[in-house]
Amino acid sequence: MNTRLRAAALGTLAIAFVGTATAADLKPEEQIQTRQAGYSFMSWNMGKIKANLDGDYSQPQVEAAANAIAGIANSGMGALYGPGTDKDIGDVKTRVKPELFTDQEGVGEVAVAFIEAANNMAETAALGDEAEVKAAFGKLGESCKACHKKYRKD
Amino acid sequence: MNTRLRAAALGTLAIAFVGTATAADLKPEEQIQTRQAGYSFMSWNMGKIKANLDGDYSQPQVEAAANAIAGIANSGMGALYGPGTDKDIGDVKTRVKPELFTDQEGVGEVAVAFIEAANNMAETAALGDEAEVKAAFGKLGESCKACHKKYRKD
Numbered sequence: 001m002n003t004r005l006r007a008a009a010l011g012t013l014a015i016a017f018v019g020t021a022t023a024a025d026l027k028p029e030e031q032i033q034t035r036q037a038g039y040s041f042m043s044w045n046m047g048k049i050k051a052n053l054d055g056d057y058s059q060p061q062v063e064a065a066a067n068a069i070a071g072i073a074n075s076g077m078g079a080l081y082g083p084g085t086d087k088d089i090g091d092v093k094t095r096v097k098p099e100l101f102t103d104q105e106g107v108g109e110v111a112v113a114f115i116e117a118a119n120n121m122a123e124t125a126a127l128g129d130e131a132e133v134k135a136a137f138g139k140l141g142e143s144c145k146a147c148h149k150k151y152r153k154d
Numbered sequence: 155m156n157t158r159l160r161a162a163a164l165g166t167l168a169i170a171f172v173g174t175a176t177a178a179d180l181k182p183e184e185q186i187q188t189r190q191a192g193y194s195f196m197s198w199n200m201g202k203i204k205a206n207l208d209g210d211y212s213q214p215q216v217e218a219a220a221n222a223i224a225g226i227a228n229s230g231m232g233a234l235y236g237p238g239t240d241k242d243i244g245d246v247k248t249r250v251k252p253e254l255f256t257d258q259e260g261v262g263e264v265a266v267a268f269i270e271a272a273n274n275m276a277e278t279a280a281l282g283d284e285a286e287v288k289a290a291f292g293k294l295g296e297s298c299k300a301c302h303k304k305y306r307k308d
Contacts, residue, residue, distance in 0.1 A: 071225025
């Protein structure tokens with residue numbers, strides 16, 4: 001699955017950055033809401049993995065949570081950062097910094113690092129060793145924070 | 155992957171229905187928001203698959219979208235229907251019908267059907283035959299509607 005997932009990650013990223021008809025189909029406010037939905041759902045699953053590592057460890061629950069995160073991470077969320085999504089739209093607020101829309105190289109770096117960390121987390125969770133999962137989870141959390149630090153307002 | 159995913163589906167469902175410490179960690183309004191985030195993100199990915207079937211077909215994009223849906227479907231969303239999440243909480247609105255919280259057998263049936271259809275979609279998307287993907291997508295859409303019809307207000 002490693003190779004397939006990595007290929008998918010790069011393919012998805014390519015899709016994300018050239019933009020697609022699909023991105024155009026969503027209004028800017030819908031793009032903001034949809035990307036926030038993805039992050040919220042990943043956050044819930046990150047919380048579940050943390051709870052498992054801090055308490056009783058359920059391998060199936062951690063694997064399911066990691067697969068949800070990897071599935072979302074690989075879904076081409078870059079398409080949800082289309083024109084007009086760089087600022088609040090009415091009641092739809094965004095914390096994205098303007099730099100995300102101009103620093104293509106830097107965004108590509110954090111995006112690839114995040115997708116690779118998410119895929120590594122899913123692969124590690126499937127194998128079930130708790131210590132390795134803890135390390136993979138730490139790396140994944142770092143990849144989230146790296147992007148937040150550069151491209152998200154406090 | 156078929157067997158593994160089916161096992162995960164049943165495991166996840168079991169986790170969902172016995173309830174977990176994780177469910178308790180989220181406030182009822184957060185549970186409603188998180189389940190809606192999951193459905194929103196799946197809806198976006200359903201739209202991408204439809205756009206691919208209606209227009210130019212990109213196998214990697216369809217596979218990525220199907221994996222995102224399957225990942226979310228298998229993540230144990232039943233844990234997001236905890237006590238107090240059966241009605242609006244302030245500005246957090248829900249369209250869930252009361253029956254979802256009492257009809258355990260009926261909910262189990264639509265949940266299993268949905269998870270199986272999502273897994274079938276992901277497996278079919280990975281194989282890449284467009285006609286088979288169209289059929290799998292139709293089945294998945296039916297499984298969504300079956301639950302909406304029984305347990306979601308208009």
